[in-house]
Amino acid sequence: MSTRTPLSIARALGSARHGNDHWWVQRLTAVALVPLTFWLAAATVSLVDADHATFTAWISTPGRAVLVLLFIFATFYHLKLGLQVVIEDYVRPRWITVTALIVNVFFCFLVGTACAFAVLKLAIGA
Numbered sequence: 837m838s839t840r841t842p843l844s845i846a847r848a849l850g851s852a853r854h855g856n857d858h859w860w861v862q863r864l865t866a867v868a869l870v871p872l873t874f875w876l877a878a879a880t881v882s883l884v885d886a887d888h889a890t891f892t893a894w895i896s897t898p899g900r901a902v903l904v905l906l907f908i909f910a911t912f913y914h915l916k917l918g919l920q921v922v923i924e925d926y927v928r929p930r931w932i933t934v935t936a937l938i939v940n941v942f943f944c945f946l947v948g949t950a951c952a953f954a955v956l957k958l959a960i961g962a
Contacts, residue, residue, distance in 0.1 A: 858920075858921075861913075861917060862917045862918065862921075865910045866914060868906070869914060872910060875903065876903075876904070876907055891958070892958050892961065895955065895958050896958070896961060901955060901956070901959035905956075908951045908952050909952070912944045912947065913944070916940060916941060919940045919944075924937070
């Protein structure tokens with residue numbers, strides 16, 4: 837027995853069948869961010885009095901650079917997914933919704949890329 841009305845069936849309205857994937861990816865990025873956030877917070881506290889050379893030496897370790905890059909990727913992807921849900925649910929009219937979704941994607945991509953570039957520049961020592 838379907839809970840859909842005959843009118844919605846006739847109009848072919850209903851689930852776009854993509855919300856489940858979106859929900860899972862948002863939860864996976866949240867789970868990945870928990871240990872990464874605790875690790876980065878502890879590392880930040882240990883480097884409070886460090887100078888630039890000490891920090892550069894710290895982040896030059898491949899494992900640390902990779903973990904910081906994973907943190908950046910997970911953070912901005914999680915941000916993009918979360919803002920997308922808020923925009924889709926609460927922003928009206930439609931043209932503002934579409935514009936906000938486009939700005940969301942570009943903002944998260946550009947700022948995430950800038951952060952990753954900064955980490956790579958420090959880690960490689962260019």
